[in-house]
Amino acid sequence: MYKANDKRYEKMVYRHCGKSGLRLPAISLGLWQNFGFGSVFANAETMCRTAFDLGITHFDLANNYGNPYNGSAEENFGKILDRGLRAYRDQLCISTKAGYEMWEGPYGDRNGSRKYLIASLDQSLKRMGLDYVDIYYHHIFDPNTPLEETALALDHLVRQGKALYVGVSNYDRQQTEDIAKIFKELKTPFIVNQPSYSMLNRWIEDNKLDTWAYENGIGISVFSPLHQGFLTDRYLKGIPEDSRIGRGNTWIGSQLTEEVLAKLRKLNDLAQSRGQKLSQMAIAWILHNKAVTTVLVGASKPEQIADNVKAVENLDFTDDEINEIEKILAE
Numbered sequence: 001m002y003k004a005n006d007k008r009y010e011k012m013v014y015r016h017c018g019k020s021g022l023r024l025p026a027i028s029l030g031l032w033q034n035f036g037f038g039s040v041f042a043n044a045e046t047m048c049r050t051a052f053d054l055g056i057t058h059f060d061l062a063n064n065y066g067n068p069y070n071g072s073a074e075e076n077f078g079k080i081l082d083r084g085l086r087a088y089r090d091q092l093c094i095s096t097k098a099g100y101e102m103w104e105g106p107y108g109d110r111n112g113s114r115k116y117l118i119a120s121l122d123q124s125l126k127r128m129g130l131d132y133v134d135i136y137y138h139h140i141f142d143p144n145t146p147l148e149e150t151a152l153a154l155d156h157l158v159r160q161g162k163a164l165y166v167g168v169s170n171y172d173r174q175q176t177e178d179i180a181k182i183f184k185e186l187k188t189p190f191i192v193n194q195p196s197y198s199m200l201n202r203w204i205e206d207n208k209l210d211t212w213a214y215e216n217g218i219g220i221s222v223f224s225p226l227h228q229g230f231l232t233d234r235y236l237k238g239i240p241e242d243s244r245i246g247r248g249n250t251w252i253g254s255q256l257t258e259e260v261l262a263k264l265r266k267l268n269d270l271a272q273s274r275g276q277k278l279s280q281m282a283i284a285w286i287l288h289n290k291a292v293t294t295v296l297v298g299a300s301k302p303e304q305i306a307d308n309v310k311a312v313e314n315l316d317f318t319d320d321e322i323n324e325i326e327k328i329l330a331e
Contacts, residue, residue: 002084005053012055013312017293019217020191022134022165024093026287026312028058029305030223030296036066036073043301045080050302052085052092054309060194060221060296061128062097062139063120070102074127081129092134096124097169097194099139112142112150121162136163137194140170147175151182158188167192167221173209180216192219192293199267199282199329200227200260210291219293222286226297230256231282236265266328270321276314283311285325 013026029051035044048059059077066072074096085092098120102108107115121136136157138150154166166188168176176193183190193213195204201224204210213220226232235256264278271281283295297308317325 002049004049004088008053008055010055011312012309013315015219015293017165017191017219017221018213020165020189020219022093022191024058024219024221024294025056026294026315027056027283027309028060028221028294028296029056030060030298031073031077032062032065032223033298034300035076037069039076041076041079044076045083046302047299047305048077048080048085050305052088054306056305056309057091058093058095058294060095060223061124062100062137063102063124064100064139071123071127074124078128078130086129089130094128094130094133095135095137095167096121096128096133097137097139098124099137099142099169110140110142112138112140112145112147112153114149114153114156117150117153118157121157125162132162132164134163135165135167135192137167137169137192138171141168141172141175147179148182151179151186151188154190155183155186155188165189165191167194169194169223171195173207173212176209176218177212177216180218190218192221194221194223194296196224197222197286197289197292198225198227198231199285199325200230200255210289214291220289220291221294221296222292223296225283225286225295226279230260230264231267232279233268233277235261236268236278263328263331266331267325270324270328274314274321276311277307279308280311280314283308284315285317287311287315288317288322 014023015026017024061074061077064070098117099112101110102120157163158166168179171193180190197204210220268278271278274281286292286295299305
């Protein structure tokens with residue numbers, strides 16, 4: 001039977017999610033890839049246990065993770081909980097999302113309707129064997145559903161006790177501001193937005209989503225912090241066959257140009273001067289943004305999680321380092 005590491009909370013950094021009372025680890029585990037149907041269950045279980053043993057308390061899922069076998073990541077996570085992790089349920093922050101295509105017909109396609117959101121959470125809870133999730137997100141803005149309907153559905157689920165907090169994902173600043181106004185009127189515990197963000201993808205800065213979120217007490221939970229593996233040392237000497245680009249398992253593979261590789265090599269040199277791997281510095285750089293609460297990392301093996309967690313050992317940057325990073329990225 002699994003027994004968690006007694007020292008798991010000694011090194012991890014925990015931050016309040018916006019102005020809420022909920023604290024999340026600086027690094028969280030995302031179960032988008034390598035946890036669904038076709039994945040090696042023993043490896044997925046070891047990754048979850050490794051994460052928790054390192055102080056990662058936040059596990060992030062979505063109804064469609066495991067695509068094309070939608071729901072399979074949640075099913076596997078439910079089994080992982082049953083095999084020892086469920087004993088620590090009150091020490092875990094479990095989130096899931098709904099919004100993308102999930103089941104056949106007009107009620108399970110990409111949308112934000114009351115019917116879809118409520119039915120989807122019921123399905124997710126059943127798959128994971130949970131009474132509630134800690135955070136329930138609307139996964140993608142839906143221009144075809146009134147925003148008030150989406151907000152009221154999420155609020156309803158909180159009042160039912162099926163979600164403790166709510167969030168949105170892939171919403172820009174204006175969309176977030178608009179739904180936040182409704183949540184404020186309803187007194188819904190809306191605490192977080194989950195956008196993509198990395199050194200190579202800084203749209204939340206250009207959109208000023210991060211500035212708005214910080215000023216309005218909404219946390220930011222970042223996905224794709226390593227730009228689907230670009231910001232690691234995997235591609236510095238070529239494209240390995242077993243990498244995401246090598247397998248054709250990413251839609252941004254064509255972006256890995258010689259110009260980008262030159263930037264990555266310079267960033268890697270800077271990371272080494274800080275005593276870090278490129279991936280660790282990339283995560284620390286994101287956490288340097290005061291609007292960010294947590295960084296969601298993916299993994300294909302436990303060692304990657306352990307590597308990423310070491311980023312919290314050096315989160316400080318000198319002004320010269322920040323300037324050098326900006327210079328490299330601008331080249």
